[in-house]
Amino acid sequence: MSEGAVEIKNLVKTYVDDRGRPTFTAVKNISLHIEDxxxxxxxxxxxxxxxxTLRMVAGLEKISSGTISIGGRVVNEMEPKDRGIAMxxxxxALYPHMTLYNNMAFGLQLAKKSKDFISETVGRTSxxxxxxxxxxxxxxxxxxxxxxxxxxGRAIVRSPKVFLFDEPLSNLDAKMRVQMRSExxxxxxxxxxxxxxxxxxxxxxxxxxxxxxxxxxGNIMQVADPLTLYRQPDNLFVAGFIGSPPMNLIKxxxxxxxxxxxxxxTAEKNGLTIPLQGRLESLAGKYVDKDIVFGVRPEHLxxxxxxxxxxxxxxxxxxxxxxxxxxxxxxxxxxxxxxxRIHGEHLFHLGEQVTVQINLDKVSLFDAATENVIR
Amino acid sequence: xxxSQKLLVRKTMAHAFMICFLVLIxxxxxxxxxxxxxxxxxxxxxxxxxxxxxxxxxxxxxxxYQEVVNPATGETRLIKPSTPPLFWFWNSxxxxxxxxxxxxxxxxxxxxxxxxxxxxxxxxxLRGLLILQMFPMVLSLVAFYxxxxxxGQYFRWIGLNxxxxxxxxxxxxxxxxxxxxxxxxxxxxxxxxxxxxxxxxSQFQTLTRILIPISLPIFxxxxxxxxxxxxxxxxxxxxxxQSGDNWTLAVGANSFLYxxxxxxxxxxxxxxxxxxxxxxxFLMCQRFVIGGLTSGGVKE
Numbered sequence: 001m002s003e004g005a006v007e008i009k010n011l012v013k014t015y016v017d018d019r020g021r022p023t024f025t026a027v028k029n030i031s032l033h034i035e036d037x038x039x040x041x042x043x044x045x046x047x048x049x050x051x052x053t054l055r056m057v058a059g060l061e062k063i064s065s066g067t068i069s070i071g072g073r074v075v076n077e078m079e080p081k082d083r084g085i086a087m088x089x090x091x092x093a094l095y096p097h098m099t100l101y102n103n104m105a106f107g108l109q110l111a112k113k114s115k116d117f118i119s120e121t122v123g124r125t126s127x128x129x130x131x132x133x134x135x136x137x138x139x140x141x142x143x144x145x146x147x148x149x150x151x152x153g154r155a156i157v158r159s160p161k162v163f164l165f166d167e168p169l170s171n172l173d174a175k176m177r178v179q180m181r182s183e184x185x186x187x188x189x190x191x192x193x194x195x196x197x198x199x200x201x202x203x204x205x206x207x208x209x210x211x212x213x214x215x216x217x218g219n220i221m222q223v224a225d226p227l228t229l230y231r232q233p234d235n236l237f238v239a240g241f242i243g244s245p246p247m248n249l250i251k252x253x254x255x256x257x258x259x260x261x262x263x264x265x266t267a268e269k270n271g272l273t274i275p276l277q278g279r280l281e282s283l284a285g286k287y288v289d290k291d292i293v294f295g296v297r298p299e300h301l302x303x304x305x306x307x308x309x310x311x312x313x314x315x316x317x318x319x320x321x322x323x324x325x326x327x328x329x330x331x332x333x334x335x336x337x338x339x340x341r342i343h344g345e346h347l348f349h350l351g352e353q354v355t356v357q358i359n360l361d362k363v364s365l366f367d368a369a370t371e372n373v374i375r
Numbered sequence: 376x377x378x379s380q381k382l383l384v385r386k387t388m389a390h391a392f393m394i395c396f397l398v399l400i401x402x403x404x405x406x407x408x409x410x411x412x413x414x415x416x417x418x419x420x421x422x423x424x425x426x427x428x429x430x431x432x433x434x435x436x437x438x439x440y441q442e443v444v445n446p447a448t449g450e451t452r453l454i455k456p457s458t459p460p461l462f463w464f465w466n467s468x469x470x471x472x473x474x475x476x477x478x479x480x481x482x483x484x485x486x487x488x489x490x491x492x493x494x495x496x497x498x499x500x501l502r503g504l505l506i507l508q509m510f511p512m513v514l515s516l517v518a519f520y521x522x523x524x525x526x527g528q529y530f531r532w533i534g535l536n537x538x539x540x541x542x543x544x545x546x547x548x549x550x551x552x553x554x555x556x557x558x559x560x561x562x563x564x565x566x567x568x569x570x571x572x573x574x575x576x577s578q579f580q581t582l583t584r585i586l587i588p589i590s591l592p593i594f595x596x597x598x599x600x601x602x603x604x605x606x607x608x609x610x611x612x613x614x615x616x617q618s619g620d621n622w623t624l625a626v627g628a629n630s631f632l633y634x635x636x637x638x639x640x641x642x643x644x645x646x647x648x649x650x651x652x653x654x655x656x657f658l659m660c661q662r663f664v665i666g667g668l669t670s671g672g673v674k675e
Contacts, residue, residue, distance in 0.1 A: 018495050060569050081575035093566035097588045106584075107574035158574070 002036035003071035004161040004194035011066035026052040028218035041209035042198045049218040050198045086155035090167040092147045094139040101135040104154045125153045145176040165197040236371040248338045250294045254287045267334025283374045291368035300359040301340035310357035320348035410643035431644040435460045458619045463627035471605040474545035478601045482549040486556035504550035513610045536617045559593040595663035
């Protein structure tokens with residue numbers, strides 16, 4: 001196995017109180033393989049266990065059961081410094097009483113590296129990060145972005161096999177975040193090290209990750225590359241979590257009418273009725289008169305008449321958000337809203353009747369009971 | 376009244392109030408200083424002494440001087456203290472300094488454990504300390520006496536009438552300092568220490584190279600507070616220390632106040648002198664008591 005690969009097997013983390021009684025299980029038996037040199041993003045809402053998982057990889061958190069191997073060696077009982085990892089924290093966690101130089105050199109000094117080696121390494125790294133002219137400053141004299149760059153530099157000088165990022169950008173302002181995002185991506189391309197990146201921001205996850213691991217309540221919901229995750233969500237949670245605005249998820253039943261299958265929205269009035277044809281028909285076959293969830297991305301609703309495979313649906317405009325090149329149109333459905341992302345420069349008026357075409361090829365159907373996609 | 380007049384009245388009243396307050400604070404201090412320079416051992420009556428003399432200061436520094444015994448005949452006698460009060464002064468500094476240093480060490484390490492480690496009975500112990508500190512040390516005076524008396528039979532250096540015994544008793548009063556330092560430690564984000572751990576620092580290195588340098592302000596404050604309190608501590612010292620050459624400043628100063636004759640002059644000189652080391656320690660520690668030492672390390 002190559003040396004930067006991380007193998008997580010049946011990992012469990014149960015917190016215990018002072019008397020050793022279990023209080024809370026943050027990570028519930030997850031297994032995940034991260035390739036050498038891969039950029040893996042762990043994403044999920046707060047409390048989903050993503051940070052805990054990362055901290056167990058780092059060695060900051062004891063493992064309740066299961067194993068973590070880095071480069072083929074089981075590291076369960078290994079000290080953080082021996083694991084070949086470096087970590088960047090959300091709050092930077094710089095040493096406030098040390099200069100930037102010492103902040104970056106601290107790990108190397110403790111490792112008893114030679115003075116020349118340290119100054120060479122720190123010099124090179126700080127230059128690459130654009131920090132070389134402020135090495136004598138202390139952290140409080142820096143801006144947020146610079147501080148996070150120092151934290152990044154401190155990680156780089158250790159030349160780790162695996163970089164761990166714990167929401168490193170959530171404390172930065174929007175502009176800085178975009179900039180640092182591309183810097184970290186560039187860094188990954190340059191160094192080719194394995195990176196594990198924890199975030200709650202699905203945009204960060206989609207833009208940075210080679211693969212994304214979506215977590216909820218201590219379980220892995222799906223691991224896939226960004227596009228697969230977007231196009232073929234395994235379950236309702238992933239469908240709703242990835243994408244902004246999220247996938248339209250409409251609850252309803254499969255019904256047989258006139259020999260064909262239809263999706264009928266569960267609503268008191270004005271429920272949508274959508275014919276299920278082709279691929280969807282065979283998928284829905286087993287779910288006649290059962291509850292399913294009909295999922296379609298906003299961009300797969302269009303206002304233009306298309307060829308076959310598109311089904312027209314007539315609806316009323318509730319809210320329209322013109323954004324220039326496209327508009328987000330909130331259409332009334334039986335129980336709520338259906339968002340359509342309509343390309344082109346349009347103005348939609350409230351209460352206007354529009355006919356949108358649903359691209360049935362791109363629709364996902366979910367089993368309402370198990371919340372899993374119907375395949 | 377115009378707005379500027381109103382402002383003037385307000386300012387005048389505020390200043391008047393502050394001046395009254397200053398007078399309230401300064402008058403006793405000036406009286407003590409003046410009493411130390413007044414001839415004769417009387418309770419201070421006037422702010423400015425009518426007859427200035429250095430007798431009391433000479434006495435305190437152990438310099439022999441002639442005292443007028445009978446003003447009518449001009450008869451004098453030589454006054455020389457059997458134990459120079461400077462000796463007590465030195466005892467006080469020694470005891471306070473060692474006790475304060477010990478307190479920093481003990482309460483610092485205890486506070487680290489309470490702030491960072493997880494162990495059984497932690498919250499009960501903490502609450503116990505809180506309750507314990509509500510009883511003044513004086514209440515256990517009898518116990519201290521018996522314990523030191525007993526211990527002294529086996530280890531002479533820790534028994535009654537020794538400075539090490541007194542320091543041992545003083546070291547017991549750390550519970551509120553533990554709470555103070557623990558509170559400070561808890562404002563330091565754990566990620567800083569975790570980061571040091573990843574950088575390869577052992578727990579001890581994390582403590583000495585990260586946590587302690589960041590916590591210098593609170594250690595300075597604790598040192599000042601405990602130094603001041605032990606410089607002026609009387610009840611315990613008066614019970615533990617029996618022989619005159621072992622006395623601390625507070626006990627020694629009190630010895631000037633006999634039932635029949637209260638030697639206010641000497642007492643005042645010694646009192647002024649006792650302020651000197653406190654001031655020196657304060658000035659020394661002050662440069663560590665700076666705000667913003669932790670700023671910049673993390674994003675709050």
